[in-house]
Amino acid sequence: MMFDDFQFSSILVSTIRNAPVLMFAAMAGLFAERSGVVDLALEGKMLAAAFVSAAVAFATQNPWFGILAGVGISAVIALLQGFVSITQKGNQLVAGIALNIALSGLTFVLAQFFFMQGGRTPDLGSARLFDIVLPGSDAVAGIPFLGWFYTKLIGGHSALVYLAFALIPLVNWVLYHSRFGLRLRAVGENPHAADAAGINVERTRFMAMLCAGVLCSFSGAYLSIVQSGFFLRDMSAGNGYLALTALVFGNWRPLQTALGCLMFGFFTALQVQIEGVVFPGLGKVPGSLIQMIPYVVTVVVLAGLMAKSVAPKAIGVPFVKSR
């Protein structure tokens, strides 16, 4: 392999594998937040989808049914979140945090109730999503660089990885080039203007929540039926919050947000690789300090290099028809 010394190749591959969890969630958050609803409940939706996907995939022994069920539950939760934040005009931050807490408890309780394994679902075994081997992989596998590039970097991932990357241009198109996207942005920026233009603000926001629910479910499914092969309590492990960070980092734009997710993926991968490496002058840097890298980088980037990111103006504010 070409970059053997730096293990750089491995970092890139690992980045690709790490990013989808964040990417799905961040795109989900993008829909919600661009419509003016703060989505602090990504974590909860992810967890619920991870559990339901794993449980159904196990019960049916078919990962696709699992994913489908995950989509369903996550969408239902998103709509509930919508009911609270949009219809009831409740505090969106509270709603998000409340759902996260409730779902963290509920998924455990249900997993325990159904499977009696300490809030874990049984191993999916063959009901996991398989990795796709690109055609002709065997032929090129031996070629330096190209072999690695084709079989490892762009090949050999599960369908959800490809979906995650395909989502970037798709979301970009929907947001900037479709009627739905135009209305969505208007509703998140100035709902009064949208309302005056005859747009149903609440319905548009519900649609956005639905998109958020569906996209977020893939994130959960990726965790449980691609990466782990089972559900475990609290397995979202803060990824929902990281996705939100990527969203802020990306200024609520699909391409930049995806870039933010890849950055997180990259630094996580990097951190894995340099754990235990002896640095000249420093010696072995303790693993716990190396674990900080992605977070420190984020703070530095947000503080220094990045222009101020500008949130959608109406974010977090329930729409009430008078000033």
Added chain:
Amino acid sequence: MQAAVEFQHISKRFGAVQANRDVSFSIAPGSIHGIIGENGAGKSTLMSILYGYYRADGGQLLINGTPQQIRNSQEAIDLGIGMVHQHFMLVENMTVLDNVMLGSEGGFRLAAHRKQVEASLREICQRYSLDVDPLAKIQDLSVGIQQRVEILKQIYRSANILILDEPTAVLTVQETASLFAVLRLFKEQGKTIILITHKLQEILDITDEVTVMRAGTVVGSVQTTNTNKEQLAELMVGRPIETHLPRGPYAPGETVLDVKGLNLINAQQVSLLKDLNFNIRAGEIVAIAGVSGNGQSELLEVLSGMRLPSSGAVTMQGKPLPFAGRKDADGLPATFRELGIAHVPEDRLRDAVVKNFSVMMNSFLGYQKKLGKAFGLLDYKAILKTCNELLSKFDVRPADPHLRIALLSGGNQQKVVMAREMASEPKLMLVGQPTRGVDIGTIESLHARLLAMRDAGVAILLVSVELEEVRALADRILVMSGGCITGELKVEEFDATRIGLLMGGLHKH
């Protein structure tokens, strides 16, 4: 002839407030119909009912003779009703084109229609002589142009009944004139226009008929040709309005503020204020006239300490204002207040009040440091007493110090702000657009107070786009254009044409 719009016994109540009470009148098709009334008289509420924002509690609406239930704006739009709101309803970070398309996109894929819409926009701009770039972002446009975009939207949607709620409150004379030109064109095409304004001259200039509202009810509808300002004003307020306010002789004292070579360049390297030189003396009102967006707002910000100038010397009673050695203006306005500079900002909702505070809590905003006792504790008893005095002195209605200030009408909010700033007994008073969106009764009383201050020896800097107001208050008039002072004249030399030319940037030295 069948009425384009007919209100029949419309009533609407908000909590304890009866915003509309048994309102009945009709609007002839192809006419321009004015609605006037004091702040809070119920004009906007009535229009909101017509546009589907609110449901009336009782009564009936007839559009072109047919009773209609209008439940939301979409249904209003479907009936050919368009509304230009007092606060613009535009998405600021989108282009004019996107704003126009919003709600009538013509299909899921935007690109499919964009070109078409753009072409028809350009065509409309030409036809109505509205100079707007369809691809410009709203946030880059001046208020006057934004107003045009609102009109464009309505033309594009071919609204037949057009409601305009105080469209001229933020417009200059020229912009108002061009708006009215468009409105006349509309009328020629047989469209019906409803115009709400606080400016009686505009009513006389353009409307065919005018309805006067007071406290939620209609107090009369008259043909414009059969009436005059005085009669309308009296109908509105319920008492005669004084047009010529008494003022003492012009006897300026010492120089209070002296501005020399003031420059302001923003982060994008645009020069906003260019080499300003002027002074203000005790006991005089210096007015700055000009089209808005020519540096007046920035000048007020600099003089009140909200923004640092790039260069120049400003002295207050002989001492330089403490700009030197600062990186930003964070906290600076406090120092300026201590020096005796009071400030009534142009944008009161944004700068001058905290909407979610009560009237009382707003009654000392900016002066909170003065009120702190031991441990910085606030003495609410004393504050309440002072606040009640202010409310009654300035006739704020309702005079409830515990009401959230957002629930006061704009005019009454303005009274609170003015009262607060005057109560600080300043040496220099900076006043920006004091009567924007305020009804004539209130204008009268605010003007009287400013003049009384002047007579008491306070130096006053007034920024206003209303030439009427400038004429009524100023001793000296400075005209600003493009960040420069393009001319100065005494009030005796007041000449609207000449000022207009100076505002256009034509020097006459």
Added chain:
Amino acid sequence: ADPKFAVIYDAGGKFDKSFNQSASEGAERFKKETKIGFMEVQVASDTQTEQVLRNLARKNVDLIAAIGFGQAQAVQNIAKEFPKTKFVLIDGVAAGNNVSSVLFKEQEGSYLVGVAAALSSKSKKIGFIGGMDIPLIRNFSCGYTQGAKATDSKVEVIQNMVGTTTAAWNDPAKGGELARAQFERGVDVIFAAAGGSGMGTLQAVKEKGKLGIGVDSNQNYMHPGNMLTSMVKRVDQAIYDSFMQLKNGKWQGGTVYKGLKEGGVDWALDKDNRSVVSAEVEKRVNAAKQDIINGKIKVVDFRDANKCPI
């Protein structure tokens, strides 16, 4: 009447597929054999531990098993308060005549699986994935490294920790990802001492057809064919023994260290990994085991000086 027993699991919980679970298995075995039941609880914080211990002591439970070093201080406090109640503490030391502290020489078992790993690795790169960077886990990794290096000094050990919060024990995705990253660096055998996160690691091992090493209880059954072995830590036995002793009136306080010799730790060889472990490996590992038991090999305990010799 029958004596009363109770088990208190730490935050990992009864089903952690690790030492808590092992403890519960020991208690279950005791229950099955003696028909004497026991109470069980899981605590979430150190404050709760004390509360629960006191509650149980008040209910006149005779022997309370506290699992995990986090409970040490609480056990010490309550043991003082209730001198008649007996306690068995796993993985920690608490003072008191009525406390039996059971410590395991994880380094010895880890040494054995390190030997097995070094012998079974083709790439001569082996991996270790721990849950959190704490001395206990470092002791696993230190023993593992000692075993591997003693077998083949050229073997490279790559080590990663899942995280720094308690979430690190419950992040199988990260556990799996770390494994995949190690594979890409050439690792082909991984020892996972990471609780629930280790499930992800072993899953990844199976997926990529590499070899994994389980921890605490015998995890060979999880992925037969891909499990080289498991480093078993017989918490179950310790609990079972302690319960039995009490029942038979032979219970004693004090601190015991359980290594290979005492049967406290071991490597697991059963039908699930039979096919993976060659005769050569089996011979070498068992030889090392003998050497440790008879003192020929001294495996350094990381915790003695908070330092690993290698």
Added chain:
Amino acid sequence: MNQADLPRWATAFALPLLNLLSALLVAAGVIYLLGESPVESLGILLNAAVFNPEGLGYTLFYAATFIFTGLSVSIAMQAGLFNIGSEGQMYLGGLGLTLVLLAFDASLPAWLLIPLAIAGSAIFGAAWAFLPGYLQAKRGSHVVVTTIMFNFIAASLMNYIIVSFLIPAGEQNTASRVFADSAWLPKLNGMLPVLGETPLNISFIMALLALVIYGVAVWRTTWGYQLRATGLNQHAAHYAGISISKTIIIAMMISGALAGLASVNSVMGSTHYLGLNFPAGAGFIGIAVALMGRQHPIGILLSSILFGALIQGGFDLSLEKPNIPTETFIFIQGLIILFCGAMENLYAPAISALLKRKEK
């Protein structure tokens, strides 16, 4: 229809009560599905958390921590800042007091040692909140994001410090050594023996005091006025001569100091050593407490007690009913926050209609 139309008793009591009942109803459904009797469970829960004095002691013990973290989140919210970082600030606060105690617990008398340690926790908490505050004020970096990041960084940093420096040689527990007796906070059961053996200590009194100070500072002082003005309208605050960046930085530091103080209760009042991950989510519960208590001292007090009771009662209940895992109470906490914190108007239309009918 909104709350403004309703009388005060309805908005202050009836609505929250109805919401709480709704949350409990949903919870009862879940408990029923788990195969236990909701009524009996509620009885056990209430008894364990409220009626039994020792249980009440534990409830209040947990509440003391939540009051501080709740105040921490609340004060930042008053300045318009959403501080998610109380967890990390509390963690660092624990380090601050530990360093003081490790250095001086042998040499200083309790009356000097304890205040010094408490100051240490506040200073470390404040220092950890300074950077996010500074970055928000001067560089416009979202405090929400930076504080989330700082939580992660704190976890790593503390792990490094505890594991590398604080664990006494040969010890298993990932914790500092146990402090000398002089550093143990006086317990309240000395004064109120009925509380039994609970770790409830004087930091509960401190918490009540903090609530009062918070209430006075925010609503009765110039400083609080400036703080709230900044939180509600930055433009107006600037106009009013308030230094926005100073206000933001100070608010964040006070928020951090309060979070730091939250560590005093559990570290000096209960465990008497600094353990790994000792905050155990108290910082996040602080967010819930602040939101549910509407940043009002009484609200914060009541919701802290509610959460304390849930933890205490839930724990006992799951002891008695193995079918109901403790996690059920995490779910119930979430439900309560959802119903009471985000759906406060759920029953407003119904009550309003009821009142109207009566009027007629």
